[in-house]
Amino acid sequence: MIFTAPHYFKDRHCGYCKDSKIDHYALQSQWNGSKDVAIDEKESILIGTQILQMSCNEYDKLINQGFRRSGKFLYKPDLLKTCCRLYTIRTSSKYLNLSKHHRKIINKFIKLIAPNLKLPAKNTFDFRNLYEAQLESKNFKTIIEPSKFTKEKFELYKKYQIRVHNDDPNDISENSFRRFLCDTPFPQEEVKGNTQQFKDLKIENWNKENKKRIGPTHELYYLDDKLIAISIMDFLPSGISSIYFIWDPDYAYLSLGTLSGLKEIQMCDKLGYDHYYLGYYIQDCEKMKYKKQFGGEILDLANEIYFPFEKVDKFLNNRLFVIGEKGQNIIQELEVENKGEPIDYEDSDFKDKELINIAEDIYGNDEISQDAEECKQILKDKYKIKVSTLTEVPNIIPGSIPIWQIIEWFENENLDLDFEVELFINGQIVDFKLRDLIPEGRGLIIDCIRIFGLELIQDSVIMVS
Ligand SMILES: [Zn+2]
Structure with a gap:
């Protein structure tokens, strides 16, 4: 894949709710009790990049990580903060219940x-x-x-x-x-x-x-x-x-x-x-009702599991959902592979269990945001990696590889400063090792890994200007 350095886009006009939602960020303010977060801003928030080249096989995996393309623009909503929660939905004749x-x-x-x-x-x-x-x-x-x-x-x-x-x-x-x-x-x-x-x-x-x-x-x-x-x-x-x-x-x-x-x-x-992908589903968007009528499955990005509609319908309600089990003790952001190979509910550990929504326990938890902030600092001090500087991607994005996991990869040597990347600079492709780059450049590569997964970045060329 050849793509431009991804960017975090805010303040965008939302074509779905026409900027009518005032409850955005409500999730966070509700959870952490603070009143000073903006609750009346209206915006659609996403991570996006221009793709110069990508195979259908790569795109298939990206769709299964919650991305979609519009022409050559590839994007994924920030499900924590955006006004309308866009969930990946797919179906097949198996789920079709003709009305x-x-x-x-x-x-x-x-x-x-x-x-x-x-x-x-x-x-x-x-x-x-x-x-x-x-x-x-x-x-x-x-x-x-x-x-x-x-x-x-x-x-x-x-x-x-x-x-x-x-x-x-x-x-x-x-x-x-x-x-x-x-x-x-x-x-x-x-x-x-x-x-x-x-x-x-x-x-x-x-x-x-x-x-x-x-x-x-x-x-x-x-x-x-x-x-x-x-x-x-x-x-x-x-x-x-x-x-x-x-x-x-x-x-x-x-x-x-x-x-x-x-x-x-x-x-x-x-x-x-095997599957018919219908793009995104937004629970409270009238225009999307027809999608639900085809039946099917909804992708839980943080767990990387497709759940049948009826299992998770009650959690959607324009809220972020992350499925968990009753009594589960949340101590950190969930580990994510980002390989674009989510499993089916039937094959998951959640089969036949009583499901609850743990999104609030994870993303409304101050300790977890502090932890992400500390991990960011460790990356900077220990490895001279400054994440988020060039991309402006936040510390926590549901369905992306958590920063703690990146540190763990460094400690287990799944990742090191000899990691090789191909960058497209000044009209030519140049091989670099992570260690050759300045801290912001290293951060950009790590942001790409968080967003797209390690496997995809190993075979990609990133355009930087
Ligand atoms: Zn919206």
Whole structure:
């Protein structure tokens, strides 16, 4: 991966709550009882970086550490402080519990595209018919292709943004569309794929045995040869990640957004992708309600475990959640691997246990923040490492490697000052050892390790200016 030094972004406009939340930081003020922390500021807070190059496999692991990409920008919210708590959510056909609403949408769509398909008798429903109807349809088809710009896509995007999101037409340019939904940080061979891959992605050829496409992908929906929707996705080793969905407002009656989710869950199943990633879920955001209706799992970043929705739903409530066990004694921040390989609840130690939310015990605990501050000082005194100086990343970020763990790595020699990094400076890539750098530079590398994990940084090039 090649990326610019990550940065901690504050004071950002929040597109989800439109800066309407006044309870941000409330968590902290509530916990530590202090009244002097700002409780009326409104901001979305995240760690972000520009990615120059990244493989789909690397991105897959990053998604499973709570990151998402927007074009070439990679980001992860600070779940402790941001106004809206953005949780990674994924599902699969195993979790899909079709509601009456879903069935209605599917039946309406089938009637339109395959009027001759025999629907099951009343009170029965067969999800497979959604697939059958598309196979049989004479007026509906989709084309799956690489994530490339076309005028046709742009025109639909523009119409959608103006009519559905009330965007100012002057703000919508071909370039903004390109940057947001066509450009990717992935290597050319993944972007382009090959002829066989796209042949295999035609619905009539769907098969679990096919070699899977890995790469950024657009699916174009045509009704009577008119483009009516575009689904923007990343096909990744562990699943398909949904990025954005554009639909023609003239076809609002088809509920294409929900329909595409159902179609894509089915596609994952038929093509043998394990998970369908729906991006972030925010419990108190009206626009996100549809995601919950697909069922699925929520990522607990600090434990690196996916919990089924119903196990953790009661803890979300726009609060930070970290699952723990009753009676657990919290003495420090949880150890984090940050390898992007979270386990399933079923395989975790929490299976069948009574779950509680221990976020407050960890992040509302003064001793733990003091401990982080002391550890920061030890890094500085003992190893001449000044963390947070260049990145401005706080001492404590849920789901990042705690500073105490970094010190432990130094003490156990899992990490030392001979650790090698590649930096992109003044137009060229230069190898450095940690010891060659000034304390702020060393701190930057350690911040990157805290944020992205040791493994990823070992194979990365960091751009510094
Ligand atoms: Zn917000």
